[in-house]
Amino acid sequence: MSGRTQNGAARSGTAQNGTDRDGTATGGTTQIFFSATQYAAATVTAAIRAGLFGPRAAHRRILVVSNTAAVPEVGTPLDRMAGFEKLRPEFDEVRSWNEFISPHHPAGWSPRAQDALLWEKAVRLAWNLGDGPVEIACESIQANPSRAVAEIFADSPIHVYADGLMSYGPTRNRIPHGMSSRIARVLHLDLIPGLRPMLLSEYGVEPEPVPNEAIVDVLARIGEEGAGILADRIPAEGRPTAVLLGQYLSAIDLITQDEEEELHVRMLRAAARAGHRGVLFKPHPSAPAVYGRSLEEAAAELGVRLTVLNEPVLAETVFAHLQPELVIGCFSTALMTAAAFYGIPVARVGTGLLLERITPYENSNRVPLTIIDAALPDAEHATLGVPLELGSLSAGLGPLVRTVGYCMQSRKHPGLQAEAAAWLTAHLAEHPQYFKKRRLTSLRLPGGSPIRAESLRRHPAVRRAVRQIRARQS
Missing domain, CATH: 3.40.50 (Rossmann fold)
Incomplete structure (x- = not known):
């Protein structure tokens, strides 16, 4: 070998x-x-x-x-x-x-x-x-x-x-x-x-x-054919200035199909609020093609020219070819590739709802969701159009991600317990959305509920231990 x-x-x-x-x-x-x-x-x-x-x-x-x-x-x-x-x-x-x-x-x-x-x-x-x-x-x-x-x-x-x-x-x-x-x-x-x-x-x-x-x-190389598709579909003089990224959140049971459609409408309204009149919606390639007409109806109401791109074109090809001024999504990795690879301003919609819904706490989507929620501006309320300062993100994100990661898999990362406790003591009040009280309680971390003596006495493991001790003493 x-x-x-x-x-x-x-x-x-x-x-x-x-x-x-x-x-x-x-x-x-x-x-x-x-x-x-x-x-x-x-x-x-x-x-x-x-x-x-x-x-x-x-x-x-x-x-x-x-x-x-x-x-x-x-x-x-x-x-x-x-x-x-x-x-x-x-x-x-x-x-x-x-x-x-x-x-x-x-x-x-x-x-x-x-x-x-x-x-x-x-x-x-x-x-x-x-x-x-x-x-x-x-x-x-x-x-x-x-x-x-x-x-x-x-x-x-x-x-x-x-x-x-x-x-x-x-x-x-x-x-x-x-x-x-x-x-x-x-x-x-x-x-x-x-x-x-x-x-x-x-x-x-x-x-x-x-x-x-x-x-x-x-x-860029594998996207050459996709760039040709975009050139045929979208005239140069009518290019969208904002891109909306769909995911497949209802397909993996994070939210309902109706809620996901409403999420897309919220993205569209946020783009319109930021002044964009030409918008492209890119569904995720794994998403089922069963959505209603709510997005088209909202575009007509807002006076927005909407293009729905169902062709198999990479999101990065869209970014490189169309060079949009804004990309909006929920917690897609493509939001970060738009910022890191192409310098395009990005924003988020709906992360608060997903942070409430995502289960179990160990769900692998939790960290991507946390990163996007913490790093990107809220498209529905913040000023949009400013590129992310990627170089300064890690200083604030690192301790948060490690704390969330410890809460997700504490047995695998016992060395992070002290850092997690210190971060929660200093910052939990500002960022409660990333943690569940029950999880903090079970890990004996700041923000959890105090363990009452009576509930401990009723716990089966405690009662077994007491019986064993008494048996040895008798």
Whole structure:
């Protein structure tokens, strides 16, 4: 097996990993990249082009695409999407995980422990991997198909990459030691300079940013066809000056469909309040196309020229091509890419409602929601049109994010208890929306309810302990 870092995993482009330090191939390492979305594939391609996976000649590279939609058969596979040809040159081969494990669904299947070795042999045979060393680069290691792949290649180093704001939050599920010890790093987009991701940090995994210029260049290349679509759809003289970002909040049961439609109307009214008369609404590609006409009716009432973009165009292509003066959304990562990559002013709508509704407290969307609520101006009340001062955000966001992260996963981050208690003592009165009283009470943190002696006496665990003590004394 290849050499390991402090975390037990080999780093790409080193003598430990099948290459000399001068970049000469010595071991024929195969790097397998797993991607479920076009944006994920763009992120990992940017990391490759930035040199974060070693020299091109030193590795055989395979891109494995998967479709984790509820009904994958009706969707367009990643390798058949417009713009994929711009990513293809970085890889020697492209494989389909859906086809390989058919009829199983990628999101729900993982091998039985006793079958993992057989599956590894099957993959090596089907993809002509031989007996050489393999590295895995995948998205969320907490869920399938990434988890399944990590179990199959039980001796391979793992590189986790994250393309959104969730990387700043804590790991949702426990990772077995045999797997966590193989994770070399977390590659992430540096959307908030200076803010350190919490993802996998409890296992000692270090974060490593993908350079912004690399991801912007990749997005520009794969967005060339989308730019053509925009040029055909939207005349140069009638370009919208504001962009509204839809998500799929009702589809994941955070709010109802009616409430999500009302959220879009609130975004439109906020844009109109800021003086914009040409507005583009971009639904999320995963959102069901079942919305009513409330947005169009509100646009007519406000005298706003509304364009609904249903074509498969990346949000970043919209930002680069239309160069809007304002982007409004709820808590989409695209709000931060608009600010970080293109310098466009951004604003939020509806985060207060979502902070009330989101459950359980450990929900991985909580940290992205917290970041957007804390960092962006309220589109319905604040003065809009001023770009974010990204360089100064991390100083205030860091302690807040770590405090929320501790409350979400206190057992994984016990070292943050003192900082969380100090932050809550100083700032809870100003920012109560990020915390639940019951959670603060259970963690014995400032802002929680006092524990009454009577309720403690009635607690089953306390009563059992008292009985055990009395039994030993008798």
